[in-house]
Amino acid sequence: MPDADIRMRVNGVTRRATVPPRLTLADYLREHCGLTGTHLGCEHGVCGACTVLLDGEAVRACLVFAVQADDADVTTVEGIAAPDGELSPVQAAFRDNHGLQCGFCTPGFVLSVTALLRDNPDPTDEEIREGLSGNLCRCTGYQGILKAVRAAAGTAAGGAAAAEEPR
Amino acid sequence: MKPAAFDYHAPADAAEAVALLSGLGEDAKIIAGGQSLVPMLALRLAVPEHLVDLRRADGLRGIERRDGVLRIGACTTQAMIERSAEVARDVPLLARATPLIGHFQIRNRGTIGGSLAHADAAAEYPAVALALGARIQARSPRGERTVPADRFFTGMWTTELAEDELLTAVDFPVRDGRAGFAIEEFARRGGDFAIAGAAVAVELDGDDRVRRCGIGLFGLGSTPLRAAAAEASVTGAAVAGIDADEVGRAAVAESGSVPADLHASADHRRHVGAVVVTRAWRRAVQEAAHA
Ligand SMILES: Cc1cc2nc3c(=O)[nH]c(=O)nc-3n(C[C@H](O)[C@H](O)[C@H](O)COP(=O)(O)OP(=O)(O)OC[C@H]3O[C@@H](n4cnc5c(N)ncnc54)[C@H](O)[C@@H]3O)c2cc1C
Ligand code: FES
Ligand code: FES
Numbered sequence: 001m002p003d004a005d006i007r008m009r010v011n012g013v014t015r016r017a018t019v020p021p022r023l024t025l026a027d028y029l030r031e032h033c034g035l036t037g038t039h040l041g042c043e044h045g046v047c048g049a050c051t052v053l054l055d056g057e058a059v060r061a062c063l064v065f066a067v068q069a070d071d072a073d074v075t076t077v078e079g080i081a082a083p084d085g086e087l088s089p090v091q092a093a094f095r096d097n098h099g100l101q102c103g104f105c106t107p108g109f110v111l112s113v114t115a116l117l118r119d120n121p122d123p124t125d126e127e128i129r130e131g132l133s134g135n136l137c138r139c140t141g142y143q144g145i146l147k148a149v150r151a152a153a154g155t156a157a158g159g160a161a162a163a164e165e166p167r
Numbered sequence: 168m169k170p171a172a173f174d175y176h177a178p179a180d181a182a183e184a185v186a187l188l189s190g191l192g193e194d195a196k197i198i199a200g201g202q203s204l205v206p207m208l209a210l211r212l213a214v215p216e217h218l219v220d221l222r223r224a225d226g227l228r229g230i231e232r233r234d235g236v237l238r239i240g241a242c243t244t245q246a247m248i249e250r251s252a253e254v255a256r257d258v259p260l261l262a263r264a265t266p267l268i269g270h271f272q273i274r275n276r277g278t279i280g281g282s283l284a285h286a287d288a289a290a291e292y293p294a295v296a297l298a299l300g301a302r303i304q305a306r307s308p309r310g311e312r313t314v315p316a317d318r319f320f321t322g323m324w325t326t327e328l329a330e331d332e333l334l335t336a337v338d339f340p341v342r343d344g345r346a347g348f349a350i351e352e353f354a355r356r357g358g359d360f361a362i363a364g365a366a367v368a369v370e371l372d373g374d375d376r377v378r379r380c381g382i383g384l385f386g387l388g389s390t391p392l393r394a395a396a397a398e399a400s401v402t403g404a405a406v407a408g409i410d411a412d413e414v415g416r417a418a419v420a421e422s423g424s425v426p427a428d429l430h431a432s433a434d435h436r437r438h439v440g441a442v443v444v445t446r447a448w449r450r451a452v453q454e455a456a457h458a
């Protein structure tokens with residue numbers, strides 16, 4: 001089972017590695033890049049904790065192999081805030097509206113909501129609920145998260161800040 | 168919860184993919200969006216020695232109109248289908264079914280070819296393909312062939328495709344005449360696989376008789392099902408005289424093996440199944456009458 005050489009841009013930094021094909025993108029980010037903000041809950045696509053942007057699109061990093069992201073652009077939660085550390089509008093809205101408690105699910109929500117608001121900057125409540133349905137949270141009861149998304153949609157920049165256009 | 172080791176191949180086109188599959192034999196598996204296969208690898212329900220990834224394979228992605236059909240390449244993602252104006256105009260049933268699949272993050276990766284080849288009995292696309300009489304294009308070392316949807320789903324998670332055969336595209340008939348379409352399903356939470364669902368396509372003639380009808384069922388058997396007897400019972404009949412509840416009952420009565428699991432008993436599924444068929448039938452007929 002030969003290893004494969006891969007190269008990808010993670011949060012704007014080009015990274016090269018030689019990895020076994022069975023390594024998931026989530027494990028690559030956590031173990032090879034040291035980016036442990038991408039969390040793993042279920043590892044089979046259900047919980048959304050591992051959501052990252054792959055060429056601008058929100059995907060489950062546990063359902064992509066690192067070899068499949070060869071040549072791609074990846075954004076993780078570590079790449080969402082501004083370089084000076086100022087939180088993105090989505091992150092700030094989660095903090096301000098009790099959108100998190102333990103924080104385990106939060107990276108996945110932040111990435112999903114960032115993509116959601118980029119594609120639909122002024123969603124209805126129903127569209128927000130539908131857009132959040134792929135991420136599970138065991139603490140907040142979701143109401144704070146809903147409020148956070150509404151608040152982030154209201155800020156001028158919306159979710160666009162850190163999300164690049166899909167290729 | 169980690170997949171077993173495998174060798175990875177990323178062929179440049181369909182011909183190379185087919186050559187790899189035939190050379191590697193039954194130890195090889197195709198991966199398209201990975202949204203069904205990777206969970207199965209993680210749970211070790213599948214342990215292939217080789218994965219043949221279609222991500223770099225040219226010519227398998229895209230939506231194209233050609234004589235009376237809309238051809239959708241196997242690797243076209245569910246998200247591309249959801250955003251396509253051609254699909255919304257020419258194959259409205261497919262457009263309406265797509266948002267019911269999982270969540271947007273799943274649809275960003277999942278493909279139409281993967282949905283059909285995976286052949287989950289509870290999935291939306293197989294039922295849509297059955298209701299519309301879609302034709303599946305396949306390619307193997309023996310050449311290309313077309314398989315009608317109602318001969319494609321042969322058993323639980325199994326299809327007419329051979330081990331070394333690639334699904335390359337699906338042809339959907341373009342909407343025509345006084346036609347109406349609807350898909351209805353019941354799931355415990357948005358994005359979950361449905362407990363039961365139905366896709367209905369109806370065409371009326373100038374005298375409000377049913378000229379053609381297709382009913383695809385999901386979640387109601389061990390395979391995606393076509394309710395052929397219920398279709399036959401309404402075809403040719405004056406639509407005003409058809410009892411929608413009876414169409415629902417008749418469609419569900421055709422399934423010999425309604426599944427039972429922790430989400431729903433077989434009786435409950437049968438009940439929900441009849442209700443969703445009835446609702447889809449009513450909406451499809453209403454649309455056809457106003458088309
Ligand atoms: C959380 C979650 C929720 C989901 N909910 C739903 C739902 O509600 N409804 C639904 O329908 N689906 C649902 N899915 C499944 C999803 O739609 C998958 O995308 C789809 O079933 C498979 O498509 P894929 O491209 O990901 O295929 P893969 O996972 O890559 O492959 C699936 C199977 O098809 C074979 N295959 C793929 N492409 C080809 C080809 N071109 N030729 C021959 N064989 C091929 C593979 O070898 C494999 O056996 C869900 C998935 C997840 C993770
Ligand atoms: S860890 Fe990827 S979806 Fe749960
Ligand atoms: S904040 Fe704890 S799981 Fe969501």
